[in-house]
Amino acid sequence: MLFLKSTSVTKAPGIYEVDVAAKPPGKTFGIFMATxxxxxxxxxxxxxxxxxxxxxxxxxxxxxxxxxxxxxHFQKNGTDLFNGWKADECSNNLAAIDSLFGNVGIKVVPRVMSLAEAYA
Structure with missing residues (x-):
């Protein structure tokens, strides 16, 4: 999931890279970390x-x-169809993710994967 360019620099202690991404249609996000x-x-x-x-x-x-x-890789089940996140769960979870990584100095930008990437 992550394309790690180098292990010589970390974004935070013990973390090389973080990606917060969702498969289309983009309501339920996973966390992908290179540590x-x-x-x-x-x-x-x-x-x-x-x-x-x-x-x-x-x-x-x-x-x-x-x-x-x-x-x-990490995921969190929601209460929507197929364990997806409902809109309020998505907002709350993304805010919690942003706060968690912001506290260690990492700015996360949630994204929706392309179909090719999501199902490769």
Whole structure:
């Protein structure tokens, strides 16, 4: 999900990159993070769990610049059809995500994936 250019710079301690994205039509967002497995962002991970986001994917790999990366994906079920978020849930969850990452100095810009990206 994330295209990580380098592991030499972090956006916050233990976090290389964050993407907040939704599959079309774009009401239910997931959180995709590239983290440093040797210096995990435990406070952020704990806060995500407290907000109800559950891990759905985890994969370790070595980046082409030789840095170690732990790729993490999180989702939170809503009360709409197929566990999607209703409009009020979407607003509340995006505000909570913005606050969480803003507190560690990361500006998130939620986006809707292209169909090709969402179903690749």
């Amino acid at each position: 440093d497995p040797d210096n995990p962002p435990n406070a952020v991970l704990t806060a995500l769990a407290e907000l109800g986001f559950e891990p759905t994917h985890q994969q370790n790999y070595v980046h082409r610049d030789k840095g170690k990366v732990l790729d993490l």
